[in-house]
Amino acid sequence: GAVVSQHPSWVICKSGTSVKIECRSLDFQATTMFWYRQFPKQSLMLMATSNEGSKATYEQGVEKDKFLINHASLTLSTLTVTSAHPEDSSFYICSAHSRSGRAGETQYFGPGTRLLVL
Amino acid sequence: DQQVKQNSPSLSVQEGRISILNCDYTNSMFDYFLWYKKYPAEGPTFLISISSIKDKNEDGRFTVFLNKSAKHLSLHIVPSQPGDSAVYFCAATPTGTASKLTFGTGTRLQVTL
Numbered sequence: 001g002a003v004v005s006q007h008p009s010w011v012i013c014k015s016g017t018s019v020k021i022e023c024r025s026l027d028f029q030a031t032t033m034f035w036y037r038q039f040p041k042q043s044l045m046l047m048a049t050s051n052e053g054s055k056a057t058y059e060q061g062v063e064k065d066k067f068l069i070n071h072a073s074l075t076l077s078t079l080t081v082t083s084a085h086p087e088d089s090s091f092y093i094c095s096a097h098s099r100s101g102r103a104g105e106t107q108y109f110g111p112g113t114r115l116l117v118l
Numbered sequence: 119d120q121q122v123k124q125n126s127p128s129l130s131v132q133e134g135r136i137s138i139l140n141c142d143y144t145n146s147m148f149d150y151f152l153w154y155k156k157y158p159a160e161g162p163t164f165l166i167s168i169s170s171i172k173d174k175n176e177d178g179r180f181t182v183f184l185n186k187s188a189k190h191l192s193l194h195i196v197p198s199q200p201g202d203s204a205v206y207f208c209a210a211t212p213t214g215t216a217s218k219l220t221f222g223t224g225t226r227l228q229v230t231l
Contacts, residue, residue, distance in 0.1 A: 004161070034218075041127070043120075044162070044207065044221040093161050107219065109154075109161030 003027055004096045006110035013084055014118055021079045021113045023094030029074035030096035034107070035067075038091045050077045084117045091115075121145045122210050124222040131229055137195040139225045141208035144189065148210035152219070153182060153193045156205045165206075166193070198229045 003026040013019050023033055032051050036044040048069050050056045056069035066088075068080040077096075081088055093112040123142045131137045141151075149170040154162035168175040168182045168191065175182050181194045195202055205226045209219040 006161075009159075036221075041223075043122075043223045046218065046220070049218060091159075095161070107164075109163070111161050112159060114159065 004030075004094065004108045004110040006092075006094055006113050008113060009111060010114040010116075012116045012118065015085050016083055019081045019084055019115060021081075021092055021094075021115075023077045023079070023096065023110050025075045025096040025108070028096070028098050028108075030077075030098060031074065032097040033071055033077040034095045034097070035069060035077075035079050036093045036095070038093060038112075044093060047079075081115065084115070086117045089115055089117045120223065121148075122208060122220050122222040124206075124208060124225045126225050127223070128226040128228070131198045131227065133200060133229055133231050134197045137193075137198045137202065137227055137229070139193040139195075139206050139208075139227065141191045141193075141222050142189060143191075143210050145210070145212070145220070146189070147212035148220070150211050151182070151184060151191050152209045152211075153180075154207045154209060154221075155202075156207060156224070158205075162207060195227075198227075200229050200231060203227055203229045 005024045007022045035047045038044045047062045048056045048058045050069050050071040052071050052074050058064045071077040091114050095107045095109045097107045121144050152167040153165040156162040166177050166180045166182050168184050173184050184191045205224045207224045208222045211219050
């Protein structure tokens with residue numbers, strides 16, 4: 001299947017700093033990328049949908065000013081956690097969607113980024 | 119409001135036996151369902167899916183059953199292998215949402231020797 005990478009795989013930062021996470025589709029063009037967050041022993045919660053060249057659509061309860069999403073090209077989306085606080089510590093996963101095929105089957109997930117805010 | 123539920127957080131099955139993972143949903147707009155497998159510190163990988171126009175889909179050792187009237191689906195793995203040990207998520211999406219998935223809470227499957 002297609003490959004999606006995320007960088008960094010883990011990050012530890014001080015409270016108040018900003019952290020940028022990159023999501024890349026390595027061998028296909030992704031018109032849509034999704035950002036999820038997973039807390040321990042919980043489900044993956046969709047944070048936002050990112051379409052190339054347009055503004056991201058955020059899910060209810062997700063602060064757009066805190067979680068900045070940029071989808072500048074068909075292979076790259078970035079999530080910036082601004083002024084991170086300990087409650088933002090979580091596992092962030094992106095997925096990239098290909099135009100071909102049905103929903104989900106062509107949604108390829110990255111390996112995730114574990115964020116720890118001290 | 120958890121629209122997709124996996125009521126069993128964990129399941130232990132002996133190697134060679136059948137593993138049955140269950141999933142219930144509440145949103146009647148969901149019409150496409152998927153199962154993902156996830157290892158720790160990795161992203162989910164797609165396993166198998168089913169459209170609401172079907173009640174069964176089979177792919178090798180994996181079979182997904184859908185009961186629309188009960189809003190219930192299940193994943194059967196037979197025979198179970200130690201490498202199947204992982205967390206399994208079911209997910210659902212309604213028509214026309216460009217793959218916007220709602221995930222269940224996951225079931226940790228442990229296949230023992």
